[in-house]
Amino acid sequence: MILLRGNTSCQGCPHSIAFKALEYLENPIVLMPAGCSTVIAGLHPNSSLTIPCVHVPFPSTPSVSYGLSVGLKRRGIRANVVAWMGDGSVDISYSLLAGSALRNDDIIVIVVDNEAYVNTGVQSSGTTFWKAKTTTSPKGKKEERRNVALQMALHRVPYVATASVGYMRDFIKKVKKAGELEGFRYIHVHCPCPSGWGFESSKTVEMARKAVQCKAWILWEYENKKFRISKISKKAKGDLKDYLLSQTRLKHLSDGDIEEIKRKIEEEWELLEHLEKL
Amino acid sequence: MKKLLTGNHAIAEAVKIAKPDIIAAYPITPQTSIVEKLAEMVENSELDAEFVRVESEYTALSVILGAITAGARGFTATSSQGLLYMYEVCWWVAGSRLPMVMAIATRAVGAPWNIHGDHQDIIVLRDAGWIIGMVESAQEAFDMTLQAFKISEEVSLPFAVGLDGFQLTHTAEVVKIRDYELPKRKPLPYTIEPSSNFALNAVTFGIPKLKARHEQAKDLEKSKEVIRRVDKEFPVSYGGLTEEYRLDDAEYIVVMMGGWCGDAKDAIDVLRDKGIQIGMLRLRFLRPFPRKEVEKLDGKILVVDRSNSDYRGVLGLEVSTVKHDIKNVVTGFGGMELDTQDFVKIFTKFVNNEMKKDVEWWYDSA
Structure with a gap:
């Protein structure tokens, strides 16, 4: 067990589900910046994690992880060094993350994306869903939604994947694969958040599955310089409107808004299909 | 052996003798020629170290922070805006109670732009918990850099060696390259490896936070004796602090x-x-x-x-x-x-x- 019972995660926390995937890595060490995971991991002198955990300054996670990876190698110690970041951390460390991908640093980046800066009270992030209400976008997000995983893949790194806490078997398979490779490996995990998005805490997995089924979150892999849409997403069939309107943050959407979002999702799907054909 | 060296190259020569495992740095005038020289030494296999080409000073010190957490010996160098950009990480290195050495080619801080020498940059480190030295010559830059590794590792505090931008970094003098062996590293208070059964730097409230900061201050105070002793034992004594x-x-x-x-x-x-x-x-x-x-x-x-x-x-x-x-x-x-x-x-x-x-x-x- 990676994450012990009695930890401080909220009810229905997607991160506490995602942590389970780390059990499938050999010799893991996890590094984390400020965020929900920091609190879940435990306050001094307690630790809720059964693996070594290094807390680091907010933007520094990929870089400290790489330093640790080099330091261990110099001492002849094998480890899977995991930079465990939220989407807030991705925003603030964007150039560091890109630098790490560029150098092909020997680390595994796992982004647990709850589509907002939830730990500080649900503010808008780069990956916040189109038009979603947050405390800093009270009338709905106006900016684009950034596809970080795709941008990482364009650095020609050994492995990139998207995953979801609604499909743990798929996520674990991808984590295992990443653990067997070397160099910069990146997995972006969709983490629907009951308190941040406004849905019942018993429905985290259901919400995650709905997102994948209506293609609001698409599962894919990039390996050996090839893109491949995961089977689950290829077979996905779901009602976008139902997914959107079952969350408080998106309840305000008009039919026009939903049409616009549908178009954006179709564009993203088409782009991935094109990439898959290359 | 004597060599005609700029202050920057004197530091690079001392770092080479100290045999760091890892060097990460981002260029900034007037520091750049320190890490250029070190990059050359690594490429020519004169120095067995990882040289990490990073995209910012923030990353440079973050990479070193990770490496020293794993027990490696680390070095970086910076100046002025670069030091300010990595400032947050300076606190984490010191607070983690880990040794390392950083050279600071002291330079004015903007605005307005100025790449030339003064001491406005290095003084910002005062409260972070670093040992901060300032040298007068290229020879002293060489000597203090060597001593810095030893002192830093003995007291588990990071050490900044300051040398005046241009006045020392870019002027050459005859420097005696000392035949000096650093002692074998004593085990660090801790290292992070897969078998470590603890979390490092988790959220720490109130009294334990006060204690951590107090211990750091006490050890900085204690470092005075170490600095004096290392200075005395060195082939040449500068007088201590x-x-x-x-x-x-x-x-x-x-x-x-x-x-x-x-x-x-x-x-x-x-x-x-x-x-x-x-x-x-x-x-x-x-x-x-x-x-x-x-x-x-x-x-x-x-x-x-x-x-x-x-x-x-x-x-x-x-x-x-x-x-x-x-x-x-x-x-x-x-x-x-x-x-x-x-x-x-x-x-x-x-x-x-x-x-x-x-x-x-x-x-x-x-």
């Missing part, structure tokens, strides 16, 4: 740090020739602050500063926590160089008791 120059019978005492102390010493010689009893206490360390050495001073004190905080010079502020009724001159910003004649003017005005204000911003330079 401070260097005394013609101080024995001095009625007038100048307190300064850095490269310009050489010119100021020449000015002291000029005044001595005229029968004026003047000397210098050169601060080799800003942290830990040499309070005992300053306390001992018996005479009228003038502090000459290349940085300010509020209306005063930073060393002026520091010295005034120990000695009252001091005079403070603030000058030499942004590459404004003062020569011997300028210091003769400043010191003469001080000796003649013509400095009416406690703090004087000095504009007159050759």
Whole structure:
């Protein structure tokens, strides 16, 4: 067990589900910046994690992880060094993350994306869903939604994947694969958040599955310089409107808004299909 | 062996002897030639280290933070804006109680833009918990860098070696490359590896946080003895935390740090020739602050500063926590160089008791 019972995660926390995937890595060490995971991991002198955990300054996670990876190698110690970041951390460390991908640093980046800066009270992030209400976008997000995983893949790194806490078997398979490779490996995990998005805490997995089924979150892999849409997403069939309107943050959407979002999702799907054909 | 070396290359030579596992740095004038030289040494297999080409100073120090957490020996170098950009990580390195060495080619801080020398950058490290040294020559840059690894590893605190931008970084002198072996590393208080059964730097409230900071302050205080001992054991002794120059019978005492102390010493010689009893206490360390050495001073004190905080010079502020009724001159910003004649003017005005204000911003330079 990676994450012990009695930890401080909220009810229905997607991160506490995602942590389970780390059990499938050999010799893991996890590094984390400020965020929900920091609190879940435990306050001094307690630790809720059964693996070594290094807390680091907010933007520094990929870089400290790489330093640790080099330091261990110099001492002849094998480890899977995991930079465990939220989407807030991705925003603030964007150039560091890109630098790490560029150098092909020997680390595994796992982004647990709850589509907002939830730990500080649900503010808008780069990956916040189109038009979603947050405390800093009270009338709905106006900016684009950034596809970080795709941008990482364009650095020609050994492995990139998207995953979801609604499909743990798929996520674990991808984590295992990443653990067997070397160099910069990146997995972006969709983490629907009951308190941040406004849905019942018993429905985290259901919400995650709905997102994948209506293609609001698409599962894919990039390996050996090839893109491949995961089977689950290829077979996905779901009602976008139902997914959107079952969350408080998106309840305000008009039919026009939903049409616009549908178009954006179709564009993203088409782009991935094109990439898959290359 | 003797070599003609710039201050920057003297530091690179010392780092090579210290055999770091990892060097990560981002270029910034006037630091760049330190890490260029080190990159060359690594590429030529003269130095077995990882050289990590990063995209910012923030990353440079973050990479080193990770490496030293795993027990590696690390080095970086920076200057001015670069130091400010990595400032957050400076606190994490010190707070993690891990050793490392960083060279700082001291330079003005913007705005407005200025790439030339003063001390405004290095002084921002004062509260972070680093050992902060300032050298006067390329030889001392070499010697202090070697000692820095030893001292830092003994007290588990990071060590910054400051050398004046351009004045020392880009001027060459004959440097004795010492045949010096660093001691085998003693085990660190902790390292992070897969078998470590703890979390590092988790959220820590109240009393334990106070304790962590207190321990850090106590060890910084203790480092004074280590600095003095290592200085004494070294092939050449500089005097520990401070260097005394013609101080024995001095009625007038100048307190300064850095490269310009050489010119100021020449000015002291000029005044001595005229029968004026003047000397210098050169601060080799800003942290830990040499309070005992300053306390001992018996005479009228003038502090000459290349940085300010509020209306005063930073060393002026520091010295005034120990000695009252001091005079403070603030000058030499942004590459404004003062020569011997300028210091003769400043010191003469001080000796003649013509400095009416406690703090004087000095504009007159050759």
